Amino acid sequence: MRDNPEQRIDAKAVPYWRWCGAIESVLLLLVPAGYHFAQRYWHWPGWITFVLLGLTFIYAVYLILIRPVITWQTWRYEVSEPEIDLLHGVFVKTRTLIPMVRVQHVDTEQGPLLRRFGLSSVTISTAAGSHQIPALADEAAALLRDQISVLARVVDEDV
Numbered sequence: 001m002r003d004n005p006e007q008r009i010d011a012k013a014v015p016y017w018r019w020c021g022a023i024e025s026v027l028l029l030l031v032p033a034g035y036h037f038a039q040r041y042w043h044w045p046g047w048i049t050f051v052l053l054g055l056t057f058i059y060a061v062y063l064i065l066i067r068p069v070i071t072w073q074t075w076r077y078e079v080s081e082p083e084i085d086l087l088h089g090v091f092v093k094t095r096t097l098i099p100m101v102r103v104q105h106v107d108t109e110q111g112p113l114l115r116r117f118g119l120s121s122v123t124i125s126t127a128a129g130s131h132q133i134p135a136l137a138d139e140a141a142a143l144l145r146d147q148i149s150v151l152a153r154v155v156d157e158d159v
Helices: 013-028 030-042 047-074 112-116 138-158
Strands: 076-079 083-088 094-099 103-109 119-126 129-137
Touching: 013 030, 013 047, 013 112, 013 129, 030 047, 047 083, 076 138, 083 129, 103 138, 112 119, 119 138, 129 138
Parallel strands: none
Antiparallel strands: 076 083, 083 094, 103 119, 119 129
16 A cells, blocks of 8 residues: 655645634524524524524534644645645545646636635646645745646656
8 A cells, every 4th residue: 555645735724724614604604694584574483593503603613623623634745757646534535646647737726815824726637627735835836836737748748
């Protein structure tokens, strides 16, 4: 059996994902708020509002405090001349091997929140789909994008 990849995503991914979780949690508060207003209009049971608030709070704790750390600890990648090796997941481990000969193009993506934390994501596109390495430091993402591009070109010329 082969060894696990050794490269980790940037540690700044944890606060980035915490902010994403906080934003998602605020949006999830619309569910109990919507139920509360519907309950007043249609005279539905009021206790359901508190159940929804409790569930939203528990899920928010998971999104903000637990999931970012676990995701950061379990995400690994490795780029070598023959392939790109991606490993992630907690209960279900997903291992993806992308042969360099299959790489069509490589992109870096950066939204406003990623930019705030100085992070970028690298997306590797093949004919079968695309794969993403999330939340790398800007410099590391640019170097990785260029490295994959060069390796894919070299493998393509050898074939």
